[in-house]
Amino acid sequence: MDHVAALLVELGLLFLGLAGLGLLARRLGLSPIPFILVAALALGDGGVVPLEAAGPFVELTAEIGVVLLLLTLGLEFSSAELFASLRRHGSSGLVDLLLNAPPGFVAGLLLGLSWQGSMALAGVTWISSSGIVARLLSDLGRLGNRETPAVLSVLVLEDVAMALFLPLLVVALAGGGPVQAVAGIALALAAVLTVLGAAHRHGHRLGRLLAHPEDEQVLLRLLGLTLLVAGVAQAAGASAAVGAFLVGIAVPASFADRARAILGPLRDLFAATFFVGFGLSTDPGAVLPVLPGVVLLALVTTVTKLGTGWFAARRDGVAVPGRLRAGAALVARGEFSIVIAGLAVTAGVVEVGPIATGYVLVVAVAGPVLARFIEPLTAGSVARLPSRAATAGSSG
Amino acid sequence: MDLTETLLPGVGVRYELTTRSGRRLGIIVQRQGAAELAVYDRNDPDKASLVFHLAPEEVEAVADILGATRMTQQFADLSREVPGLRSGRLAIRPGSIYEGRLLGDTKARTLTGCSIVAVVRDRDVVTSPGPDEVLRGGDVLVVIGSSHGLEQLEDMLTDPRAPSPPS
Numbered sequence: 001m002d003h004v005a006a007l008l009v010e011l012g013l014l015f016l017g018l019a020g021l022g023l024l025a026r027r028l029g030l031s032p033i034p035f036i037l038v039a040a041l042a043l044g045d046g047g048v049v050p051l052e053a054a055g056p057f058v059e060l061t062a063e064i065g066v067v068l069l070l071l072t073l074g075l076e077f078s079s080a081e082l083f084a085s086l087r088r089h090g091s092s093g094l095v096d097l098l099l100n101a102p103p104g105f106v107a108g109l110l111l112g113l114s115w116q117g118s119m120a121l122a123g124v125t126w127i128s129s130s131g132i133v134a135r136l137l138s139d140l141g142r143l144g145n146r147e148t149p150a151v152l153s154v155l156v157l158e159d160v161a162m163a164l165f166l167p168l169l170v171v172a173l174a175g176g177g178p179v180q181a182v183a184g185i186a187l188a189l190a191a192v193l194t195v196l197g198a199a200h201r202h203g204h205r206l207g208r209l210l211a212h213p214e215d216e217q218v219l220l221r222l223l224g225l226t227l228l229v230a231g232v233a234q235a236a237g238a239s240a241a242v243g244a245f246l247v248g249i250a251v252p253a254s255f256a257d258r259a260r261a262i263l264g265p266l267r268d269l270f271a272a273t274f275f276v277g278f279g280l281s282t283d284p285g286a287v288l289p290v291l292p293g294v295v296l297l298a299l300v301t302t303v304t305k306l307g308t309g310w311f312a313a314r315r316d317g318v319a320v321p322g323r324l325r326a327g328a329a330l331v332a333r334g335e336f337s338i339v340i341a342g343l344a345v346t347a348g349v350v351e352v353g354p355i356a357t358g359y360v361l362v363v364a365v366a367g368p369v370l371a372r373f374i375e376p377l378t379a380g381s382v383a384r385l386p387s388r389a390a391t392a393g394s395s396g
Numbered sequence: 397m398d399l400t401e402t403l404l405p406g407v408g409v410r411y412e413l414t415t416r417s418g419r420r421l422g423i424i425v426q427r428q429g430a431a432e433l434a435v436y437d438r439n440d441p442d443k444a445s446l447v448f449h450l451a452p453e454e455v456e457a458v459a460d461i462l463g464a465t466r467m468t469q470q471f472a473d474l475s476r477e478v479p480g481l482r483s484g485r486l487a488i489r490p491g492s493i494y495e496g497r498l499l500g501d502t503k504a505r506t507l508t509g510c511s512i513v514a515v516v517r518d519r520d521v522v523t524s525p526g527p528d529e530v531l532r533g534g535d536v537l538v539v540i541g542s543s544h545g546l547e548q549l550e551d552m553l554t555d556p557r558a559p560s561p562p563s
Contacts, residue, residue, distance in 0.1 A: 081405035134406060141449075144410060144422035144434030146442035149402050156405040257427055322442035 003053060010054035018272050029139065031132045033275055033334045034364040037357055040279020051280065058277045065274025066339055067230045067244040068267040074248015075256045077156050079196045085153035092150065092312035093157030099304040101126040107297045111290060116172045117352050120344035123165055124356045125301045129334030130155040136329060136368050147326040150312035154330060162336060163245050164188050167238045169340065173347035188242060195246045203252035211255060219262050241339060271335065278342050279357065286354035294358035298366065305330045328374040332367025333360055431455045460519045482543045486550055490533030494553065500527025508548040510541030
């Protein structure tokens, strides 16, 4: 087979395989991310069936996957929702950071990572997967629950916090000192605030610039603008991901629904290649030795996410079972943990790869399972304490 | 009535309503037009125990059903408040001479002084219909006017004689 033929055949088999995995994941009520990671581990160097021709293609397009993931994340919520979340759940966001990032950092140091690598791992354990969690809440019929606004607010705050964390991490990984780090985060903060303010006042102009009756025009304009801004952000030493995120939040809410609908399929495709690319770059042989530490880390950070959910839901006057549901819903980490780990790997701290892979494998599976079964677990205690749950609930 | 509105970031808006009978109803309006109706658990008031998921077209149907009765009720309230003003629902029977004709052909306002404020057609409600609105058999006209005008209009609509042809 010539090169093109090999590339097409490998890609075709890859996408068919991903379709099958996605189906299996849905059947089990889980996220496809851990399945894709396992498959990609098997396909990478030292794996079972190495991906020869398609490997370079996947690695190249993985970057576009990150850009699209962050763009659609920015499209996901409006500045009004962000400010409302900040007002009501600012302290929950802070508790989330203080409870969930330090375990990752300490674990990183214990596992022999540099402080930059440990910082990346702190981000990995901190950021819940908004994709997995939102899907889970919808699947379990919990969108109407009283604890759900608290969960969603924490996710929004994490997402914005990540726009500040990513440039900081990039500076640290590039070997910058504290001065550069402070300058980097100041720059990122200024950029995020400027874009949010501008989106609030002048967002409709960007909307007019992008709007067109034909989907093709919208797709090309939005994609072109996003890649341009992402590229400039990358060149400026921030991160392409942050640039894409800023474009996402600058798009006005009135236009965001259409943009999401148009970009959705493209995002799914490239995000999948990004997960595959990350898995390919990870040596499966390196995952097994770190697995015991990773499982321990997953246990600790499951408890800390339960604490986060407990705190956030309690602020909304939710009773004990609801607080546990909120915590369990937040346990899953996924796409953004991989984005953060991917940054570290690209910067040369490859040891983060196997740890993050193992970690996401564990929590992306354990999180949804825990969220599902925390209900029967707590139902017993509710039955025993009906009066208490009822009074605590109605007081809020 | 206690109706609270909560923002669900990234999802939509949730409305919560405690009915007079003491049950709580949650209405989650999602961004893409779908909605969920939730009834809360008696033991755990934070938990939606019964959830209906409505696709966008189902949301539209439910909204129309509730919206239509709501509107006629509002008219009834209105006529109760203003003395001398009556509202009524007048049907265009299938096979009626007005079937397929324009609303303007009834000359309702000129001849009877009544205003046709809405046309209820199956599940749809046409509010403030124009004179070009084509009437169909089974349509119900929501009309406001004096009691005399309403009687006149009802007689007209049930009169077997053809109306004057449109000029």
